[in-house]
Amino acid sequence: xxxxxxxxxxxxxxxxxxxxxxxxxxxxxxxxxxxxxxxxxxxxxxxxxxxxxxxxxxxxxxxxxxxxxxxxxxxxxxxxxxxxxxxxxxxxxxxxxxxxxxxxxxxx
Amino acid sequence: xxxxxxxxxxxxxxxxxxxxxxxxxxxxxxxxxxxxxxxxxxxxxxxxxxxxxxxxxxxxxxxxxxxxxxxxxxxxxxxxxxxxxxxxxxxxxxxxxxxxxxxxxxxxxxxxxxxxxxxxxxxxx
Numbered sequence: 001x002x003x004x005x006x007x008x009x010x011x012x013x014x015x016x017x018x019x020x021x022x023x024x025x026x027x028x029x030x031x032x033x034x035x036x037x038x039x040x041x042x043x044x045x046x047x048x049x050x051x052x053x054x055x056x057x058x059x060x061x062x063x064x065x066x067x068x069x070x071x072x073x074x075x076x077x078x079x080x081x082x083x084x085x086x087x088x089x090x091x092x093x094x095x096x097x098x099x100x101x102x103x104x105x106x107x108x
Numbered sequence: 109x110x111x112x113x114x115x116x117x118x119x120x121x122x123x124x125x126x127x128x129x130x131x132x133x134x135x136x137x138x139x140x141x142x143x144x145x146x147x148x149x150x151x152x153x154x155x156x157x158x159x160x161x162x163x164x165x166x167x168x169x170x171x172x173x174x175x176x177x178x179x180x181x182x183x184x185x186x187x188x189x190x191x192x193x194x195x196x197x198x199x200x201x202x203x204x205x206x207x208x209x210x211x212x213x214x215x216x217x218x219x220x221x222x223x224x225x226x227x228x229x230x231x232x233x
Contacts (some may be wrong), residue, residue, distance in 0.1 A: 033217075045211065047221045050209060056221060092218050093217075098155065102152050
């Protein structure tokens, strides 16, 4: 099983700042089958990024994904108030599908 | 509107059974692999099970293998999860999710572009 470790656990930033979230895999993620999701309280997760760097439909271009192999990054270039949420990475290249434990992005 | 709506959750004693359903609308259900993903309140996400477009290929997390069975009825645009021998640690909100792009030849894995709001399962005596 591929274990995904996200860091930091909590990130406190202000609107307008840049956020960099990390997701490290215990083994190589096949063919960059890595996705990122955003989840707000009481809501289902929302797909942001697929294939490590592909932006999902309707996602603003301030969200970007990068990385390959075992190291992946989600970057939010300029934080908007609605971006404060929990973010999860997911690998779907190997069974079982696994998720990271999440990074909470808080308003500073 | 593309939508997934889960039902069938509830409170059950450990050792009991439940059958979850997920009704899909607004898209061609048979074109997509599907999965169940659960979330303990205040905790992270755990993939439970996945199924390819025609039900010919399935996968399970080790934690539920042998106890849970995923199935689908494309004529009814519905996904199911039969949960037997429930344990306290199965308590969670269960989401169904649509696979956007599948991986692997069996194509029951993938990333998830549409999620339902979930149905709560509580296994408690």
